[in-house]
Amino acid sequence: MKNRFKNKFIVPDLVLQEREGGYDKGRDVYEQILRAALDLLIDQGYRAVSMRRVAAASGVKLGNLTYYFPTKEDLVRELLNAVISSYEIEFDAIVHEEDTTAIHRLEEICVLILEDIGTKKTTRFFPELWALSNHDDFVLERIQELYARARHPMVQLISEINPALSADQCETIALFMSASMEGMTIFAGFEKPFAGKMPWLERLTIKSFIDLIVSMTPEDLP
Template sequence: MHKHTLNKASQTTDKGYERAGAILAAARAMLAEQGFAALSMRGVAQQVGCSLSTLQHYFPSKDDLMAAVLTATFDNYQAAIDARLQAAPTAAKARFLAVIDYFLDDLRTPASSGLLLEIAALATRDPFAARVYDQMMTRARRTMRKLIIELKPGLAPDALELRAALVVAQLHGMMVFLAQGRPAHRELATLPAAARAAMLAIALD
């Protein structure tokens, strides 16, 4: 995939930003609900209510559109994490759990869980998706490192890196159980709370 580009003229007006945002939202929803194979430029144009040529004015190809969706998803997650941290209490434990709770809640939404599962699958076969997905995981580890060092000042760098990676890996694995549409198991009803406690234990112990 190629890095997306928007026609410069389309960025100079509020209407241009609004239309580009609507296109990305429609493409994101289609990717989450139907998968990459079903995503098409014409289908997105129909969802937005514009012509194919109008869509191509903003995103010339499907590759450009996918690049924009993945990049926007990455940016949106970071903005949401930053907002959650700004609203969290100053206590280190509360800040750590605020971010964990954000991810556990987000994984329960069809849009997010479907999109993340699709991106993870796409990353195994598409170089651009793999790079963006790695950026998402790297940013998540960086966020966890900052939160863990608040909990455990003086932790050795190697131990800090491993703990952050383990927490991110647990969050990633929770997609399999929390994603909408996955089979529900009564014996796993308390899994989110147990995972929350386990991730806190990883950070602290």
């Protein structure tokens, strides 16, 4: 079975959202700070993301950094928003593709997620946040919000594939799908022991999910 989607998807690291009032003049500095924070988190872990270290890594004075991000929480919130926005744009483009089936579009989303797991950014970034969310309520809230936004396109397509399912049932299946795919990060992510098996895992994942959604009845999830 040939992978029809190989190398089709490239998710940018960050997508900045326009803010009220605009920030055209300082947009480059704003992005520079966020990229420095992302690089620190990927290479050295969340504990390295202090305001002083981000300022030094971005080449911005601490006072200037706090003009854009008054607190570390503000910085982390905007960083996560910029990261998930990059996925939302890709997911939205897939969901609204014309002349293709809902099954094909859901397959595309799954391949995008699984291939992205193989990148250094994703393999390092998300597990770091998962671990931190066990002890930090702020990060826990942000990560739950992030994944809820990421699951939304899957919920839409599951409902389109199997209209008999309720909204809550579609959400539950999307949650199962997300958890199943994200769980592969530690085994088949960047430089992980089974990274070479990701093409097989993609095929197993897609077939399993599509068979599940098509065959599921409302009575299966009372």
